[in-house]
Amino acid sequence: MRSLPNNPFIPAYRIILSNTCHLVFRCPYCDSRHLHGCGDGKLEQWRVSHCIHEKSELRCRNIRLLCVGEVASERMLPRFGLADLIEFNRVFGALKK
Ligand SMILES: [Zn+2]
Numbered sequence: 711m712r713s714l715p716n717n718p719f720i721p722a723y724r725i726i727l728s729n730t731c732h733l734v735f736r737c738p739y740c741d742s743r744h745l746h747g748c749g750d751g752k753l754e755q756w757r758v759s760h761c762i763h764e765k766s767e768l769r770c771r772n773i774r775l776l777c778v779g780e781v782a783s784e785r786m787l788p789r790f791g792l793a794d795l796i797e798f799n800r801v802f803g804a805l806k807k
Contacts (some may be wrong), residue, residue, distance in 0.1 A: 713796050714768075714795065715803055716785055717756075719724050719775075720768075720795070722776065722778065723777070723782065724733040727745075731738035731748035733748055733749060734746070736750050736788070737766070737768070738794070739765065741789075743762075743784055746775060754776055754777075756774055757774075776802070
């Protein structure tokens with residue numbers, strides 16, 4: 711059973727690595743960091759998930775990265791759990807309607 715809506719929002723953080731802007735988040739399914747390009751710099755960026763964890767709901771799905779801040783180092787990346795991600799999508803999805 712899926713817990714997340716189609717095209718779920720994922721809170722992500724801007725980080726500069728080797729003079730290049732990326733959006734990064736710590737994945738609640740595999741606990742890895744998933745790194746994507748910043749694109750055109752808009753707060754919402756559509757991407758295809760990099761998660762390959764066999765039980766991940768994000769696996770092979772379109773996601774919408776939502777830039778919620780910036781970190782200077784990957785060590786500063788906050789963790790969010792699956793329950794947080796589901797609630798984030800419920801609240802933010804309702805706000806966007
Ligand atoms: Zn993952």
